[in-house]
Amino acid sequence: MHSFGYRANALLTFSVTALAFICAIASFSDKFSNQNPSAEIQILNINRLKKQSYGNDEVSLTLDISADLQSLFTWNTKQVFAFVAAEYESPMNSLNQVSLWDVIIPDKEHAKFRIQTSNKYRFIDQGHNLRGKEFNLTLHWHVMPKTGKMLADKIVMPGYSLPDAYK
Amino acid sequence: MGWIGETVDSIKSIKIRQLLTQAITLGMIVTSALIIWKALMCVTGTESPVVVVLSGSMEPGFKRGDILFLHMTKEPIRAGEIVVFNVDGRDIPIVHRAIKVHERENTGHVDVLTKGDNNDVDDIGLYADGQFWLHRHHIMGRAVGFLPYVGWVTIIMSEKPIIKYILIGALGLLVITSKD
Numbered sequence: 001m002h003s004f005g006y007r008a009n010a011l012l013t014f015s016v017t018a019l020a021f022i023c024a025i026a027s028f029s030d031k032f033s034n035q036n037p038s039a040e041i042q043i044l045n046i047n048r049l050k051k052q053s054y055g056n057d058e059v060s061l062t063l064d065i066s067a068d069l070q071s072l073f074t075w076n077t078k079q080v081f082a083f084v085a086a087e088y089e090s091p092m093n094s095l096n097q098v099s100l101w102d103v104i105i106p107d108k109e110h111a112k113f114r115i116q117t118s119n120k121y122r123f124i125d126q127g128h129n130l131r132g133k134e135f136n137l138t139l140h141w142h143v144m145p146k147t148g149k150m151l152a153d154k155i156v157m158p159g160y161s162l163p164d165a166y167k
Numbered sequence: 168m169g170w171i172g173e174t175v176d177s178i179k180s181i182k183i184r185q186l187l188t189q190a191i192t193l194g195m196i197v198t199s200a201l202i203i204w205k206a207l208m209c210v211t212g213t214e215s216p217v218v219v220v221l222s223g224s225m226e227p228g229f230k231r232g233d234i235l236f237l238h239m240t241k242e243p244i245r246a247g248e249i250v251v252f253n254v255d256g257r258d259i260p261i262v263h264r265a266i267k268v269h270e271r272e273n274t275g276h277v278d279v280l281t282k283g284d285n286n287d288v289d290d291i292g293l294y295a296d297g298q299f300w301l302h303r304h305h306i307m308g309r310a311v312g313f314l315p316y317v318g319w320v321t322i323i324m325s326e327k328p329i330i331k332y333i334l335i336g337a338l339g340l341l342v343i344t345s346k347d
Contacts, residue, residue, distance in 0.1 A: 005341065023314060079228055081264075081284065085246050092272065097246035099266035104227065104284060121289070126269050126278070140247045144228045149312045152247060 027148020039067035039139040057130035059123040066114035073108040080105040088135035132164040212239035213308035219318030224283030232319040237308030249310040
């Protein structure tokens with residue numbers, strides 16, 4: 001009952017259980033944080049709206065994105081992954097979500113920002129439905145914790161539209 | 168040297184009934200572990216409720232050796248979700264983020280394009296030849312929770328199998344020579 005083996009086993013079991021318990025509590029504490037992020041996106045310019053040689057429409061645009069995601073950071077937050085997606089309907093698809101730009105925010109200081117950028121990823125439709133299309137720009141964020149459950153949410157900003165003709 | 172003598176003595180003195188009892192206890196432990204694993208598969212809706220991150224393509228969020236808890240529901244995949252998928256013909260699952268989603272009217276079929284956070288390009292190069300999108304049946308689950316470092320045990324055991332044999336051998340020896 002008092003050999004080295006038994007003691008080592010008891011110690012190991014206890015420390016693993018205690019660690020698991022601490023991780024669960026750390027994750028649970030995230031429920032009590034008060035979160036009120038804000039964001040605003042403006043389209044500065046639609047650079048190109050063209051039809052590719054395969055027949056799909058492609059858009060290139062420049063965005064002005066400003067956001068304050070500081071309230072999402074808790075002591076259990078490792079990073080926040082934020083991205084802007086264009087969301088719209090088309091005759092063939094009930095929902096299209098195309099990510100235009102993303103960023104990894106490592107800490108609270110970097111969480112309040114304003115950036116002007118052209119789209120990082122190509123905005124390509126499945127088809128040629130983009131002329132005159134109305135779409136939402138949604139800022140999504142995924143909070144990745146140091147340990148435990150991941151949280152995700154978004155702000156939907158409707159009311160953007162593309163020109164009626166190719167340019 | 169006295170320790171080796173003791174071990175040999177205790178192996179010689181094992182009675183059949185005691186050995187059988189120990190074998191059954193071991194069998195019960197292994198079976199309970201299997202039951203818990205299968206129950207987890209049912210609850211989370213995915214074939215492997217826990218996966219180990221093998222590459223650095225999702226850094227700094229997920230590093231090699233972290234483990235992810237997966238969950239799969241009938242809800243359609245949406246952009247931003249971290250999905251674990253298998254490419255046809257390869258058995259190593261990949262953990263990346265969905266950046267483009269196109270959902271068909273009526274059938275609810277989805278086309279998904281993924282990309283690792285730490286990669287510069289999307290995953291088209293990882294998919295099978297001629298495949299441009301992932302579909303529902305490629306995706307094993309969404310990552311919903313995470314624990315750091317715990318997966319290193321699995322990585323070490325699969326990359327240096329000798330350690331696995333040493334561990335199982337030592338455990339076996341411990342079971343046989345324990346006095347109760």
